[in-house]
Each structure stands twice: as C-alpha cells, then as structure tokens.
Amino acid sequence: MDIMGKLHVRKDDKVQILAGKDKGKTGKVVTSFPKVGKVLVDGINMATKHKKPRKQGESGGIVKVAMPLAASKVMFVCPHCGKPTRVGRRKLNDGKSTRYCKKCGIEA
Numbered sequence: 001m002d003i004m005g006k007l008h009v010r011k012d013d014k015v016q017i018l019a020g021k022d023k024g025k026t027g028k029v030v031t032s033f034p035k036v037g038k039v040l041v042d043g044i045n046m047a048t049k050h051k052k053p054r055k056q057g058e059s060g061g062i063v064k065v066a067m068p069l070a071a072s073k074v075m076f077v078c079p080h081c082g083k084p085t086r087v088g089r090r091k092l093n094d095g096k097s098t099r100y101c102k103k104c105g106i107e108a
C-alpha cells in the first residue's frame with residue numbers, strides 16, 4: 001500500500017500519540033526513519049540516560065532524550081482542522097502524490 005516504505009507522517013508534522021506512556025500527547029515530528037518505520041517526536045518517549053563525566057572535575061548527570069517510536073503509534077494531526085486524522089493520498093498528473101486530510105479534505 002505504501003510506496004517505498006513511506007510513512008504517513010514526516011518531519012515537522014504534528015502528531016498525536018496513540019499508545020504507550022505518552023498516549024494522548026501531541027508533539028512535532030523531528031525525524032522520521034521510514035526504513036524502520038519509526039519517528040522521533042519532540043518531547044515524546046523520553047528516556048533517561050545517565051551521562052558519564054567526560055573529564056575529571058565534570059559532573060555526570062541524568063539527561064532526558066527523546067527516543068524514536070513506532071510510526072504506527074502516532075496519528076497525524078491536521079494543521080487545518082486540528083483533528084487527529086488519517087491521511088489520504090492523491091496521485092498528481094506528474095506522478096507525485098499529495099497528502100490530504102480525510103476529515104476536512106484539505107491538502108496537508
């Protein structure tokens with residue numbers, strides 16, 4: 001169905017989280033990883049990493065970093081109607097495709 005493993009969301013899309021500890025939250029896609037079907041969403045799926053001090057005298061600490069999560073766990077939020085929605089694709093004459101919101105029908 002998807003051409004070349006493209007994801008339904010891409011960089012800078014607003015998405016809502018459908019599952020997991022961040023369920024219901026929204027965030028912006030920072031990076032998408034179509035090959036593995038994952039997306040990195042700003043502020044979502046935060047994991048705690050213990051940072052080791054690099055040099056002597058520097059203190060280690062705990063940093064929070066966002067981890068990629070399965071693209072199937074996020075839903076596109078339409079920038080026009082503001083609703084979480086499925087995206088449709090329209091084929092254009094030049095062979096490219098364009099995405100549109102299945103709720104309001106406006107191109108996304």
Ligand SMILES: [Zn+2]
Pocket residue numbers: 078079080081082083085101102103104105106
């Ligand atoms: Zn819409």
